[in-house]
Amino acid sequence: MDNKLIVTPPADIIQGIDFDQAITLWHDALDLRIRTGELAKITATTYKRGMQKFTDWMQAERPASISPDTIRQWLAYMLETNQKRSVNTWLAGVRSFFTWCTDARLIPYDPTATVKGASRKGETQTHRKTPLTNAEVRRLLAMPDASTAQGARDFAILHLFLFTAMRSVEINRSDLGDWQTIGNQQVIYYQGKGHDEKDAFKVIVEPVADAVQLWLSYRGNKPGPLFTSLSDRSQGERLSLRAIRNLIKDYMLKAGIDDPKKTTHSLRHTAITNAIVNGATLRQVQVLAGHASANTTSIYIHNVDRLTNPGERFIDYSNHNGNGENHTQ
Numbered sequence: 018m019d020n021k022l023i024v025t026p027p028a029d030i031i032q033g034i035d036f037d038q039a040i041t042l043w044h045d046a047l048d049l050r051i052r053t054g055e056l057a058k059i060t061a062t063t064y065k066r067g068m069q070k071f072t073d074w075m076q077a078e079r080p081a082s083i084s085p086d087t088i089r090q091w092l093a094y095m096l097e098t099n100q101k102r103s104v105n106t107w108l109a110g111v112r113s114f115f116t117w118c119t120d121a122r123l124i125p126y127d128p129t130a131t132v133k134g135a136s137r138k139g140e141t142q143t144h145r146k147t148p149l150t151n152a153e154v155r156r157l158l159a160m161p162d163a164s165t166a167q168g169a170r171d172f173a174i175l176h177l178f179l180f181t182a183m184r185s186v187e188i189n190r191s192d193l194g195d196w197q198t199i200g201n202q203q204v205i206y207y208q209g210k211g212h213d214e215k216d217a218f219k220v221i222v223e224p225v226a227d228a229v230q231l232w233l234s235y236r237g238n239k240p241g242p243l244f245t246s247l248s249d250r251s252q253g254e255r256l257s258l259r260a261i262r263n264l265i266k267d268y269m270l271k272a273g274i275d276d277p278k279k280t281t282h283s284l285r286h287t288a289i290t291n292a293i294v295n296g297a298t299l300r301q302v303q304v305l306a307g308h309a310s311a312n313t314t315s316i317y318i319h320n321v322d323r324l325t326n327p328g329e330r331f332i333d334y335s336n337h338n339g340n341g342e343n344h345t346q
Contacts, residue, residue, distance in 0.1 A: 034123055036075075040068065043117050066211070067110020070095065088132045098186055098258055101135040103210070108134050147278040148287040154179060156272040163228075166235040167247050170256075171264055173225075173232040174244060178265070178284035181219035182292075182305050183207060185281055189258045190215075191243040193236075196229070209307045217307060286317075293321045 034042075047064060050056035071091055080087050088111065095104045112129045119127040149157065158175055162168035177183050177191075187207040195206040195215060203221040208214060221229070229243075236245060242255035265281040289306050297305070303314040 036072075039118055039123055040072070040114065042121070043068075043114050046117055046121075047113075063106060064110035064113045066213075067107030068114050070107045071111045071114075083128050085128050085131050088129050092132070092135065096135055105134040108132075147276065148283055148290040149274065149279060151291075153272065153274050153279075154287060157268055157274065160268040160271050163231060166232075169228075169232045169235055170244060170247070171268065173228040174261065174264070175268070175284070176225045176228040177205075177219075178281075179288050180222055180225045181205070182285045182288035182307075183219060184210070184285060185258055185261055188244065189256065189261055193233075193238070193240055193243050196221075196243065207307075211309065219305075289317050290321055293318055294325065 044065065047056060047061040051058050051061055074091050074094060078090075080090075088108075091111075092104060092108065095107065108129070112127075115124070115127045115129045118124045158172070158179070161172040161175065163172045174188060177188055187209070190208055191205065197204055197206065197218075199218075203226050204218040205221060206215040206218045209217045232244075236243075241253075244256040244261075246252060246254050246256050246260065262281045265284065269275075269279065285306075289302060292302055292305055299311060299314060299318065302317065303311050306314060306317070308314045
């Protein structure tokens with residue numbers, strides 16, 4: 018008896034349309050839905066961006082076929098460097114494409130049908146990463162030995178985290194050419210979350226400028242990645258995202274910061290929170306953080322206000338029921 022599982026595609030499956038052609042047809046279908054009012058333009062744009070994330074991964078990994086496990090492998094890869102909310106948004110675009118392909122009879126089944134998005138159970142509208150205290154920041158900045166090339170590099174990376182609120186991936190992608198001057202002000206251009214190019218910039222304050230210039234005295238002015246590896250195996254290559262996270266973790270442990278809620282991403286939270294505490298406006302903080310929505314920024318402001326101006330401080334029982342009278346029952 019032959020135990021092989023044989024699956025025959027339905028007879029009406031259209032043959033001979035390749036992946037790129039299918040994406041073009043899907044784009045046309047989305048645009049038609051926009052014109053008929055079935056789909057908002059911003060939703061279609063989000064779908065296309067999510068599918069582009071998937072095709073970029075496909076080009077790099079070149080899987081032999083696309084199955085539910087292929088989708089899961091992509092999800093696992095994306096979750097290594099992105100928040101669950103973003104990955105689930107991109108997955109919606111991938112679902113839209115493959116659902117359309119199935120409905121159009123281009124493929125026999127939808128490989129995303131049995132794939133669940135990343136669980137966000139337990140997440141709330143507060144940030145799970147805790148910012149560092151001022152004392153912890155000072156201890157952390159004292160850890161690198163800035164008299165060495167590695168120490169100078171790491172000192173500059175810490176300053177970018179703590180004074181510009183850059184994300185790990187934004188620092189990882191930084192090139193020397195992104196460091197520019199507008200008027201008399203030094204800035205660094207970066208590719209923000211959800212953007213396809215480096216079209217936003219961070220203002221460089223003096224401590225950051227000094228730290229980066231010290232690193233450049235070791236690195237030199239050769240075009241390429243701003244932060245490079247100093248190891249024998251990868252000398253001069255872009256410092257990897259994993260290496261950045263590991264060095265931050267090591268310095269935090271050396272500084273006595275051993276708290277599971279205080280991670281590399283906490284440095285960004287620290288910068289944003291510190292700006293709020295010291296009087297930055299909602300708009301200033303939103304631009305600093307690179308938030309697309311002021312609602313996201315408001316979460317930070319709420320968290321700060323909850324600690325610095327809590328309602329609990331208004332509770333006072335010394336006034337005899339608040340009206341100066343002492344009632345006895």
